[in-house]
Amino acid sequence: MSALAPNYKRKNLSFIRGKGSFLITADGNKYLDFVQGIAVNSLGHANKKLISAINKQSKKLWHVSNAFRIPEGEKLAKKLVKKTFADAIIFQNSGAEATETAIKVARRYFYSIGKKHKNRIICIKNSFHGRTIAAIHASGSKKMTEGFGPKVPGFDHFEFGDHKKLKKLIKKNTAAIMIETVLGEGGIKVIPDFCIKELRKLCDKHKILLILDEVQCGIGRSGKFFAFEYANVKPDIVPIAKGIGGGFPIGAVLMTKKVSKAMKPGTHGSTFGGNPLAMAVGNAVMDQINKNLLKNVNKMSKYFIHRLNEMKIKYPNIIKEVRGVGLLIGLQLFNDQTKFIKKLMENKLLTIRAAENVIRILPPLNVTKREIDIALKIISKVCNQIK
Numbered sequence: 001m002s003a004l005a006p007n008y009k010r011k012n013l014s015f016i017r018g019k020g021s022f023l024i025t026a027d028g029n030k031y032l033d034f035v036q037g038i039a040v041n042s043l044g045h046a047n048k049k050l051i052s053a054i055n056k057q058s059k060k061l062w063h064v065s066n067a068f069r070i071p072e073g074e075k076l077a078k079k080l081v082k083k084t085f086a087d088a089i090i091f092q093n094s095g096a097e098a099t100e101t102a103i104k105v106a107r108r109y110f111y112s113i114g115k116k117h118k119n120r121i122i123c124i125k126n127s128f129h130g131r132t133i134a135a136i137h138a139s140g141s142k143k144m145t146e147g148f149g150p151k152v153p154g155f156d157h158f159e160f161g162d163h164k165k166l167k168k169l170i171k172k173n174t175a176a177i178m179i180e181t182v183l184g185e186g187g188i189k190v191i192p193d194f195c196i197k198e199l200r201k202l203c204d205k206h207k208i209l210l211i212l213d214e215v216q217c218g219i220g221r222s223g224k225f226f227a228f229e230y231a232n233v234k235p236d237i238v239p240i241a242k243g244i245g246g247g248f249p250i251g252a253v254l255m256t257k258k259v260s261k262a263m264k265p266g267t268h269g270s271t272f273g274g275n276p277l278a279m280a281v282g283n284a285v286m287d288q289i290n291k292n293l294l295k296n297v298n299k300m301s302k303y304f305i306h307r308l309n310e311m312k313i314k315y316p317n318i319i320k321e322v323r324g325v326g327l328l329i330g331l332q333l334f335n336d337q338t339k340f341i342k343k344l345m346e347n348k349l350l351t352i353r354a355a356e357n358v359i360r361i362l363p364p365l366n367v368t369k370r371e372i373d374i375a376l377k378i379i380s381k382v383c384n385q386i387k
């Protein structure tokens with residue numbers, strides 16, 4: 001028996017090395033990795049600049065605690081502020097922590113302006129905001145909350161697309177609407193730009209806050225730095241994680257000046273959050289998420305999605321829909337996707353599931369056309385095997 005608790009359904013496969021878009025096993029087998037640690041390794045495996053940044057920092061200083069100034073973190077915060085809607089940042093270590101902090105910031109904002117009754121958060125049913133106690137109840141998923149009662153209060157849910165219900169849920173005690181700009185785990189469901197725009201208007205009308213969870217779709221994955229930029233709106237609070245660390249655990253909450261003022265000294269903290277080692281890596285990631293990289297994301301996305309749609313026409317009984325934006329791509333099948341994913345893996349292409357029979361395809365942002373062609377060939381081969 002393994003010494004690990006059985007909470008993961010792991011594949012019997014492990015790796016000793018990674019290079020760019022590829023993972024290599026102990027016996028030298030090479031897999032095309034289009035999972036990239038679930039959209040985490042935004043720059044692929046063993047990125048030279050990230051290796052150099054972590055090596056350099058590791059010899060100087062790892063951790064000091066937030067009792068002291070951390071120049072590396074101030075630098076990264078400045079870069080994030082310069083590039084986005086945000087005026088202030090709080091660093092965390094993971095996505096769930098970032099979404100929880102986003103909830104805390106929203107509630108504390110209303111508390112600070114004398115409206116502490118405004119504390120409820122409206123979320124999409126079966127969305128994903130992480131696995132901590134509050135985050136699972138924010139997601140409103142029966143599967144994730146089962147056996148983890150009592151229910152954490154303070155969250156109201158509407159079904160994806162049910163705008164009537166959403167409007168009905170906004171009450172005097174509502175603090176914020178929190179949604180993923182693109183539902184990742186939920187099946188790569190892109191919220192249309194006009195809906196994001198309407199959400200912003202709705203929040204303005206009711207003077208509540210808009211929290212856009214960009215933990216999975218942010219940091220260039222959508223082809224823009226943030227996916228909500230397509231809708232040309234400014235959210236109030238944005239939790240990020242995954243891609244910003246390039247493989248090192250980093251989370252953060254971006255916020256406007258208005259709400260940041262509520263986070264007075266002592267209101268929130270994290271022992272590890274924003275330590276010099278993490279921040280050195282974060283800075284090196286940010287420096288590489290530039291115009292050229294986003295150009296590559298858009299170019300590769302267009303090509304990949306186009307070719308996948310051709311395949312959908314060729315295999316109309318297997319592929320139901322090609323979804324996504326940028327390099328957050330979902331291949332929705334008519335049937336359960338488990339066997340398909342397994343066959344892709346046998347052919348040395350790694351992908352991962354999402355809800356609604358979707359196969360999630362998450363290449364690194366610097367993926368090449370040649371690598372996408374390898375993936376397309378394997379997907380086509382598996383379609384032929386399965387039909």
Ligand SMILES: *Cc1c(COP(=O)(O)O)cnc(C)c1O
Nearest residue numbers: 094095096128129130184215216
């Ligand atoms: C992955 C994810 C989270 C949780 O991140 P962890 O680092 O696993 O805690 C939260 N929100 C979204 C949208 C995610 O995709």
